[in-house]
Amino acid sequence: MASNEQKKIVKLNVMVHRKLNQVVFAEADKDFLDILFSFLTIPLGTIVRLLRKQSHPTVIGSLNNLHTSVENLEERRFQAEICKTMLLGTRNAYGDECRKLELNIDDTEPTSFYLCQPCASKRIGGSLLSTFDSRHSSCGSRLTPMTLRSRPNGSEVDGEDGVFVKGMATFLVTDDLQVTPLSTLATFRLLNNLGITDAVLLEKKSLDVDFEQQGPNYRSVSARTKRSFFCATIQRGTKILSLKKKCINNCKKIHLKATVRKSDKKVVYAEAGEDFVSFIFSVLTFPLGSVVELLDCSPVLGCIANLYKSVKELNVDRYLKSEDHKVLLLSPKLALQYSCNKDQPLSISEAKPHNYYYKTSSWGEAYLFDETFLDINNPGEGTVTVNLLNPKSPAPEATKAEGFVKGPAMFMVTDDLVVTPFSSISCITYLEELKVPFSDIEEKVVVIGDEEVRYPNKNYL
Numbered sequence: 413m414a415s416n417e418q419k420k421i422v423k424l425n426v427m428v429h430r431k432l433n434q435v436v437f438a439e440a441d442k443d444f445l446d447i448l449f450s451f452l453t454i455p456l457g458t459i460v461r462l463l464r465k466q467s468h469p470t471v472i473g474s475l476n477n478l479h480t481s482v483e484n485l486e487e488r489r490f491q492a493e494i495c496k497t498m499l500l501g502t503r504n505a506y507g508d509e510c511r512k513l514e515l516n517i518d519d520t521e522p523t524s525f526y527l528c529q530p531c532a533s534k535r536i537g538g539s540l541l542s543t544f545d546s547r548h549s550s551c552g553s554r555l556t557p558m559t560l561r562s563r564p565n566g567s568e569v570d571g572e573d574g575v576f577v578k579g580m581a582t583f584l585v586t587d588d589l590q591v592t593p594l595s596t597l598a599t600f601r602l603l604n605n606l607g608i609t610d611a612v613l614l615e616k617k618s619l620d621v622d623f624e625q626q627g628p629n630y631r632s633v634s635a636r637t638k639r640s641f642f643c644a645t646i647q648r649g650t651k652i653l654s655l656k657k658k659c660i661n662n663c664k665k666i667h668l669k670a671t672v673r674k675s676d677k678k679v680v681y682a683e684a685g686e687d688f689v690s691f692i693f694s695v696l697t698f699p700l701g702s703v704v705e706l707l708d709c710s711p712v713l714g715c716i717a718n719l720y721k722s723v724k725e726l727n728v729d730r731y732l733k734s735e736d737h738k739v740l741l742l743s744p745k746l747a748l749q750y751s752c753n754k755d756q757p758l759s760i761s762e763a764k765p766h767n768y769y770y771k772t773s774s775w776g777e778a779y780l781f782d783e784t785f786l787d788i789n790n791p792g793e794g795t796v797t798v799n800l801l802n803p804k805s806p807a808p809e810a811t812k813a814e815g816f817v818k819g820p821a822m823f824m825v826t827d828d829l830v831v832t833p834f835s836s837i838s839c840i841t842y843l844e845e846l847k848v849p850f851s852d853i854e855e856k857v858v859v860i861g862d863e864e865v866r867y868p869n870k871n872y873l
């Protein structure tokens with residue numbers, strides 16, 4: 413959303429508790445629901461970025477530390493120059509869909525394509541394309557921005573339907589983001605649960621909901637919802653490391669050396685290699701919905717877990733555009749080119765790339781297009797297939813996804829996810845800051861593997 417755009421507002425009819433001055437529920441249609449559901453597709457790194465930009469910036473503890481650690485880490489420590497930019501500018505795999513929303517809180521620019529034209533003009537094809545403004549390391553040329561010619565993928569906002577939600581459907585949305593199709597039964601069940609037995613207690617109001625790049629803000633009505641639900645979602649960022657693992661069985665084990673305070677068995681910091689740091693940095697690229705999925709809708713996630721469960725329970729035929737849209741919201745994928753090592757814990761799959769083609773016209777104009785734009789039976793003379801370069805690999809033709817951080821290297825990772833290059837001096841200073849005597853510390857090996865974050869029968873990180 414451009415900063416100079418007028419502040420966008422969505423109108424909503426709500427029922428307010430007269431005495432508590434609190435929203436009991438709202439009645440909403442597809443436009444509002446589409447906006448709410450789109451939050452599940454936004455990467456955690458983008459959320460940190462959006463919350464920092466608010467007029468009253470909100471800081472979500474550990475995730476904010478993780479983001480700041482990426483900002484502070486020297487570029488030479490990353491696998492490739494572009495890795496830092498990738499982590500600080502996380503992208504939404506469904507950005508194109510979200511730009512069709514009545515209001516899109518994600519400020520990420522549409523994905524651009526860059527091509528090595530000197531190599532492409534030799535008509536040899538190969539890995540010459542990137543979604544990042546970078547260099548082609550094989551020949552050293554700067555990549556040239558290209559317009560990708562592509563046909564819409566069928567998830568257009570067509571007719572009455574919204575982006576995710578079907579046509580004329582109307583919903584009841586509670587203050588803590590439980591969404592149910594509107595019905596008398598649902599309304600009275602909610603009122604009953606809240607102990608509201610008399611209509612006198614309720615007052616109808618028309619609200620202008622201002623998202624202020626953070627989510628519905630019922631501030632004018634309710635003091636209780638003052639906190640952004642994004643905060644409630646990820647407040648306990650350190651717990652990210654004790655997620656229910658969805659890792660494939662043969663995923664690589666990551667070893668850490670944890671410095672533990674003997675007196676309370678608390679991890680003070682961990683000494684970790686580039687594999688672990690790449691893994692925790694990659695958490696910034698995880699879409700919110702995939703985190704809720706990995707955490708198994710843990711109550712620690714607050715209202716965002718309610719929203720996720722609501723999507724899960726919605727009848728596809730009646731309320732959502734298709735089963736694919738439901739899957740998209742419940743298991744959102746990483747943006748194109750963002751996947752990390754396949755054998756890292758919590759590997760989330762990446763959006764599927766198209767097949768890309770390059771062609772120069774007889775008058776020398778260059779075109780880039782994908783398979784939706786190509787007549788496969790008549791591709792045209794001189795059409796070459798171009799593949800995506802691996803932005804994270806020092807060998808850009810490599811097809812295997814890589815981690816973000818260069819190795820071999822050691823880092824210090826504190827319990828609240830501050831990551832710095834390892835240094836004995838910083839460790840001693842840190843222990844001094846925390847007033848932990850050297851006699852009270854011991855070192856333990858932690859193995860992060862396929863089942864859980866293991867440390868002799870206990871999750872410390």
Ligand SMILES: [Zn+2]
Pocket residue numbers: 528529530531532548550551552553
């Ligand atoms: Zn080149």
